[in-house]
Amino acid sequence: xxxxxxxxxxxxxxxxxTQDLADILHEDEALIKSEIQxxxxxxxxxxxxxxxxxxxxxxxxxxxxxxxxxCTPQRHKGYDKTAMKIANYPxxxxxxxxxxxxxxxxxxxxxxxxxxxxxxxxxxxxVEDVRATKTLFVxxxxxxxxxxxxxxxxxxxxxxxxxx
Amino acid sequence: MKPLSKTIENLKPSGIRKFFxxxxxxxxxxxxxxxxxxxxxxxxxxxxxxxxxxxxKTHYTANRGLxxxxxxxxxxxxxxxxxxxxxxxxxxxTVGGSEAIDLAMRAMINPGDEVITxxxxxxxxxxxxxxxxxxxxxxxxxxxxxxxxxxxxxxNAITDKTKAILINFPSNPTGGVMTYEDYEKxxxxxxxxxxxxxxxxxxxxxxxxxxxxxxxxxxxxxxQIVVINGFSKAFAMTGWRLGYVMSNPHLSSAMTKIHQxxxxxxxxxxxxxxxxxxxxxxxxxxxxxNEYMNRRxxxxxxxxxxxxxxNMPHGTFYVFPNISQTGLTSEEFCNRLVEEQRVACxxxxxxxxxxxxxxxMSYACSMDNIIEGCDRIEAFLxxxxxxxxxxxxxxx
Numbered sequence: 274x275x276x277x278x279x280x281x282x283x284x285x286x287x288x289x290x291t292q293d294l295a296d297i298l299h300e301d302e303a304l305i306k307s308e309i310q311x312x313x314x315x316x317x318x319x320x321x322x323x324x325x326x327x328x329x330x331x332x333x334x335x336x337x338x339x340x341x342x343x344c345t346p347q348r349h350k351g352y353d354k355t356a357m358k359i360a361n362y363p364x365x366x367x368x369x370x371x372x373x374x375x376x377x378x379x380x381x382x383x384x385x386x387x388x389x390x391x392x393x394x395x396x397x398x399x400v401e402d403v404r405a406t407k408t409l410f411v412x413x414x415x416x417x418x419x420x421x422x423x424x425x426x427x428x429x430x431x432x433x434x435x436x437x
Numbered sequence: 438m439k440p441l442s443k444t445i446e447n448l449k450p451s452g453i454r455k456f457f458x459x460x461x462x463x464x465x466x467x468x469x470x471x472x473x474x475x476x477x478x479x480x481x482x483x484x485x486x487x488x489x490x491x492x493x494k495t496h497y498t499a500n501r502g503l504x505x506x507x508x509x510x511x512x513x514x515x516x517x518x519x520x521x522x523x524x525x526x527x528x529x530x531t532v533g534g535s536e537a538i539d540l541a542m543r544a545m546i547n548p549g550d551e552v553i554t555x556x557x558x559x560x561x562x563x564x565x566x567x568x569x570x571x572x573x574x575x576x577x578x579x580x581x582x583x584x585x586x587x588x589x590x591x592x593n594a595i596t597d598k599t600k601a602i603l604i605n606f607p608s609n610p611t612g613g614v615m616t617y618e619d620y621e622k623x624x625x626x627x628x629x630x631x632x633x634x635x636x637x638x639x640x641x642x643x644x645x646x647x648x649x650x651x652x653x654x655x656x657x658x659x660x661q662i663v664v665i666n667g668f669s670k671a672f673a674m675t676g677w678r679l680g681y682v683m684s685n686p687h688l689s690s691a692m693t694k695i696h697q698x699x700x701x702x703x704x705x706x707x708x709x710x711x712x713x714x715x716x717x718x719x720x721x722x723x724x725x726x727n728e729y730m731n732r733r734x735x736x737x738x739x740x741x742x743x744x745x746x747x748n749m750p751h752g753t754f755y756v757f758p759n760i761s762q763t764g765l766t767s768e769e770f771c772n773r774l775v776e777e778q779r780v781a782c783x784x785x786x787x788x789x790x791x792x793x794x795x796x797x798m799s800y801a802c803s804m805d806n807i808i809e810g811c812d813r814i815e816a817f818l819x820x821x822x823x824x825x826x827x828x829x830x831x832x833x
Binding site: 278282289295296297298299434437 | 451453456457460461466468470471472473475559560561609731732734735738739781783804805808
């Protein structure tokens with residue numbers, strides 16, 4: 274079985290059934306099921322999410338911010354220990370270690386700007402070895418996970434229904 | 438009013454037109470009827486066309502098309518398909534593959550010449566032969582031989598009057614392909630008879646489970662072959678209308694003569710888009726290729742499981758399921774399917790008489806549509822079965 278194709282298919286559309294996946298990959302459905310279970314167990318598949326355009330779904334009820342975090346790495350541990358202290362906060366949606374001017378880049382979601390600001394000043398800034406933070410609020414999201422967020426509803430496709 | 442051209446008056450209207458008129462009046466239709474990629478043209482290709490216009494590249498080009506583009510086409514075909522053509526005098530850039538088919542027919546046919554073509558085939562071939570004054574000679578293709586052209590059939594169709602044969606592999610509508618070994622058996626017949634082969638290879642990049650093969654790969658008949666290809670299917674550029682035709686210099690000059698009188702040169706922005714496509718678009722092609730293959734696997738598995746016998750096609754984005762066991766004709770099946778379940782498939786008969794008992798389904802649509810469409814077809818088959826149980830006498 275080609276696990277990479279299986280992962281790619283699920284990444285693009287987690288709603289495909291195991292039967293659909295079996296059809297696409299020309300494999301037995303039972304084998305697909307066990308492979309997915311194994312991938313979940315190994316934490317290669319870490320969850321199944323929906324891509325939501327919050328610009329439209331909840332007007333102004335959700336704010337997102339990118340937090341740049343500078344920290345002092347620890348002897349023997351590097352960045353990982355500090356990273357876990359930050360990543361464990363449920364407010365942190367996504368987090369990376371980066372090259373360049375800042376060390377961590379965290380995506381934080383909150384109900385209000387004030388809530389996000391307080392989270393940064395009260396929690397992140399106070400984590401041991403964190404030297405500085407910089408908060409960048411998201412004004413508008415244009416694309417997520419490869420999907421362009423559109424303001425207008427799907428217009429009727431202009432493709433012809435039947436062509437030679 | 439004076440009468441119009443007899444040739445045109447006598448042309449049969451396209452069978453697809455009738456079905457289009459029916460399907461396009463309905464809402465919530467899942468369409469498997471579309472003969473073009475569902476992908477939009479990759480953005481970098483569009484962007485290069487826009488840039489070329491802003492740079493003032495809006496004039497005619499050379500009749501044959503931009504030399505830079507022809508050089509890229511020659512290189513592409515040399516590397517990918519082992520086909521060798523000189524960009525200076527053997528390649529002509531056309532308005533889609535469609536123009537190239539027309540040019541090839543007009544350049545080679547004298548009144549009364551026979552041109553062999555297949556059934557089922559793409560709807561434009563027979564009219565193209567007739568409009569050029571030729572007489573179409575039809576070779577029926579069989580499901581049992583995977584809709585391939587066999588040496589016996591070719592031999593039997595050739596007469597003293599045969600000027601050319603018009604082939605299309607991978608094939609619309611059947612998805613059939615010819616391998617190198619399949620073609621090898623045709624080579625002696627083609628060589629001996631001296632006929633031209635017009636090979637419409639527009640789906641070459643959409644070859645699955647093996648390598649694309651072409652008669653132009655055989656040096657002994659290379660000068661008899663006319664290769665037609667284009668950007669529409671491989672790069673999702675149908676609306677740009679850009680194709681090309683490659684042949685020996687003598688035939689290429691003849692086609693260029695027609696092209697310069699009726700077209701002048703293919704649209705310039707489209708040629709700049711094509712330059713970008715050939716330079717940086719190969720990863721797009723491979724992405725789409727893989728996506729089509731996944732969809733094909735899903736669709737063929739589902740159709741076979743629901744009892745519609747379907748060959749695994751090795752090319753294009755079409756499948757050609759056999760619906761004859763339902764007892765309905767292709768047209769009845771497709772009309773009722775769209776009326777009762779809002780699923781549009783094209784009756785096989787739109788592509789010739791031998792298409793009876795089949796329908797063409799294009800999987801150039803989203804995976805979600807394939808799943809939903811198959812659910813509806815399943816429901817349709819179940820309702821057919823139920824009706825037959827209620828009225829067993831209706832079974833034909």
